[in-house]
Amino acid sequence: KSTLVIAEHNNEKLTPVTLNAVTAATKLGGEVSCLVLGSQCAKVAEEVSQIKGVSKVLLADSDVFKGFLPESITPFLLATQNQFNFSHILAPATAIGKNVMPRLAAKLDVSPISDIIGVKDDSTFVRTIYAGNAIQTLTSNEPVKVITVRGTAFEAAETGGSAATENVSADAVTNDLSDFVGQELSKSDRPELASAKTVVAGGRGMKNGDNFKLLYDLADKLKAAVGASRAAVDAGFVPNDMQVGQTGKIVAPELYIAVGISGAIQHLAGMKDSKVIVAINKDPEAPIFQVADYGLVQDLFKAVPEMTELVGK
Amino acid sequence: MSGLRILVGCKRVIDYAVKVRVKPDKTGVVTEGVKHSMNPFDEIAVEEAVRMKEKKLASEIVAVSCGPTQCQETLRTAMAMGADRSIHVEVDAQSYEGMQPIHVAKILSKIAQQEKVDLVFTGKQAIDDDCNQTGQMIAALLDWPQATFASKVEKANGDLTVTREIDGGLETIKVKTPAVLTADLRLNEPRYATLPNIMKAKKKKLEKKKPSDYGVELSPRQQVVSVEDPPVRQAGSKLDSVEELVGKLKDSGLIPS
Numbered sequence: 001k002s003t004l005v006i007a008e009h010n011n012e013k014l015t016p017v018t019l020n021a022v023t024a025a026t027k028l029g030g031e032v033s034c035l036v037l038g039s040q041c042a043k044v045a046e047e048v049s050q051i052k053g054v055s056k057v058l059l060a061d062s063d064v065f066k067g068f069l070p071e072s073i074t075p076f077l078l079a080t081q082n083q084f085n086f087s088h089i090l091a092p093a094t095a096i097g098k099n100v101m102p103r104l105a106a107k108l109d110v111s112p113i114s115d116i117i118g119v120k121d122d123s124t125f126v127r128t129i130y131a132g133n134a135i136q137t138l139t140s141n142e143p144v145k146v147i148t149v150r151g152t153a154f155e156a157a158e159t160g161g162s163a164a165t166e167n168v169s170a171d172a173v174t175n176d177l178s179d180f181v182g183q184e185l186s187k188s189d190r191p192e193l194a195s196a197k198t199v200v201a202g203g204r205g206m207k208n209g210d211n212f213k214l215l216y217d218l219a220d221k222l223k224a225a226v227g228a229s230r231a232a233v234d235a236g237f238v239p240n241d242m243q244v245g246q247t248g249k250i251v252a253p254e255l256y257i258a259v260g261i262s263g264a265i266q267h268l269a270g271m272k273d274s275k276v277i278v279a280i281n282k283d284p285e286a287p288i289f290q291v292a293d294y295g296l297v298q299d300l301f302k303a304v305p306e307m308t309e310l311v312g313k
Numbered sequence: 314m315s316g317l318r319i320l321v322g323c324k325r326v327i328d329y330a331v332k333v334r335v336k337p338d339k340t341g342v343v344t345e346g347v348k349h350s351m352n353p354f355d356e357i358a359v360e361e362a363v364r365m366k367e368k369k370l371a372s373e374i375v376a377v378s379c380g381p382t383q384c385q386e387t388l389r390t391a392m393a394m395g396a397d398r399s400i401h402v403e404v405d406a407q408s409y410e411g412m413q414p415i416h417v418a419k420i421l422s423k424i425a426q427q428e429k430v431d432l433v434f435t436g437k438q439a440i441d442d443d444c445n446q447t448g449q450m451i452a453a454l455l456d457w458p459q460a461t462f463a464s465k466v467e468k469a470n471g472d473l474t475v476t477r478e479i480d481g482g483l484e485t486i487k488v489k490t491p492a493v494l495t496a497d498l499r500l501n502e503p504r505y506a507t508l509p510n511i512m513k514a515k516k517k518k519l520e521k522k523k524p525s526d527y528g529v530e531l532s533p534r535q536q537v538v539s540v541e542d543p544p545v546r547q548a549g550s551k552l553d554s555v556e557e558l559v560g561k562l563k564d565s566g567l568i569p570s
Contacts, residue, residue: 067484067486069486070449070452070459071458071459074453094480095462095477095478095479095480096479096480098445098449098461099449099459099461099462100449101449102414102445102446102447102449102450102453103449103450103452103453103459104453105415105446105450105453106415106418106449106450106451106453106454107453109415110415110534111413111414111415111534111535112414112415112444112446113535114443114444114445114446115443115445124538127443128443128543129342129441129442129443129540130327130333130342130440130441130443131440131443132543133332133333133543134333134335134342134540134541134542134543135540135541135542135543136537136539136540137537137538137539137540137541138535138536138537138538139535139536139538140534140535141533141534141535141536142534142535176489177457177458177488177489177492178458178459178460178486178487178488178489179486179487179488180484180486181474181484181485181486181487182484182485183479183481183482183483183484183485184482184483184484185481185482186481186482194480198567198568221569222568222569230498233499234498234499239482239483240464240478240482240483240499241478241479241480241481241482241483246440246443247437247438247497247498249480254567255562255567255568265332272546276562276565276567277546277549278558278562284551289548289551290546290548291546291548292548292549293549293550294549294550294551294552294558294561294562295548295549295550295551295552296551296552296554296555296558297551298555303555306555307555307558307559310555310556310559311559311568311569312569312570
């Protein structure tokens with residue numbers, strides 16, 4: 001038994017969700033290797049070598065991986081698998097992981113297992129279906145288990161390890177099927193939504209994008225990330241990367257403050273594992289109150305500034 | 314050039330507005346007597362294909378669905394939206410339980426080859442199993458490029474320029490055709506089928522096939538051990554003032570005091 005975890009990063013820094021995927025990998029019982037694939041990403045490999053539980057780091061540094069396109073990553077992963085014969089290949093269930101892993105699985109002729117929230121043994125996994133309305137436990141018969149991991153369901157692995165790094169050549173990899181053109185990433189000094197300890201999120205009740213400033217002010221005092229419901233994103237108040245829910249990001253912070261969010265099933269699927277949920281909504285019947293630890297039936301335009309004022313006093 | 318030929322995958326799922334119930338024997342969820350419709354993401358894929366045809370970028374749209382007889386209703390919906398014809402790959406109820414995205418991907422990739430399509434379009438995920446796999450697997454089996462989670466698709470010469478929803482925002486890629494696309498939420502808003510179009514769709518061609526016609530065996534790759542209700546979260550207390558709320562959060566160390 002041996003497991004490969006595909007590290008997620010931006011060539012500069014490791015994305016924290018990789019640490020959660022490593023924890024899932026250590027539950028499988030075999031040796032854990034971690035692959036850092038990118039262009040000019042040696043710094044990331046160094047970071048990965050310090051994750052506890054990782055015994056080996058594989059580093060593949062090549063310009064062919066620019067943009068992390070699945071058409072270049074997949075052939076490389078296939079060659080790597082042929083060389084090392086891992087029993088499990090894991091990646092975080094992020095936009096990149098979800099894009100690449102099924103492609104890899106199809107090439108290996110195995111059925112992948114998406115977005116696991118639990119590991120029972122080396123072939124039995126737990127995941128959610130129907131937007132979190134049912135929990136499925138399944139056993140995979142496949143010779144290689146290709147898995148994506150929901151980060152919020154596993155603790156982050158600690159640092160303090162010292163794994164050796166081995167270079168793997170990607171010279172044989174070419175890609176003439178797709179091109180990376182560019183990215184428009186939302187810039188923010190606030191913590192990353194998926195891994196923030198506190199999240200403040202707004203819904204349709206915010207009425208427009210400008211009013212999100214109320215949430216940014218509160219978030220900055222709380223060192224929180226800001227998220228949104230699908231309704232707020234669809235209405236164009238805020239960009240798509242802020243969406244929390246079934247098809248957006250799954251978050252599980254210590255504290256989740258839902259403001260002007262009614263609590264549609266799709267939204268609850270993305271945040272109901274938060275430790276403490278606060279709901280601020282003027283509609284006392286809003287379903288969000290059914291999952292909230294603390295509910296405040298008030299006009300958010302009054303309550304949020306008041307809260308911002310009181311925090312840190 | 315006469316425009317792209319598009320194959321669209323349409324899965325029949327429990328309607329998004331239905332509250333699913335887990336079966337008492339924990340083998341799955343209750344599907345009998347429950348309203349079903351086309352997977353909402355697949356509807357977006359059908360809509361985009363139809364818009365491409367309206368813009369003369371596409372020449373023919375073939376809708377396909379794998380599953381029980383009732384999938385034909387899903388295909389009629391796709392045709393009422395504007396698909397030209399459809400293929401129903403009939404799977405009996407028992408085999409359908411073990412059917413997974415890998416099987417669907419194998420069937421759809423065979424159909425894509427037989428029909429000589431330029432584009433396979435599916436939703437990014439089905440709202441029942443939430444797998445998010447089929448499109449990527451079709452692309453792998455055909456060795457075609459994939460543009461998943463698409464929020465904008467433009468045709469430029471032989472290529473497609475696709476804007477994709479990613480974790481930090483949006484990205485743009487170019488893929489050569491033939492290619493596989495999967496639709497994200499914000500690609501478009503699907504139309505409602507009008508009554509005249511629903512009537513017209515009844516006359517459109519619907520071919521019936523079996524997985525074996527495509528040489529695909531539905532041997533299960535996984536066993537479901539159990540399907541259970543998620544842990545229930547208890548509602549807490551309603552508070553009377555912001556002051557009280559901030560006080561509680563400070564006391565429990567959740568916000569700085």
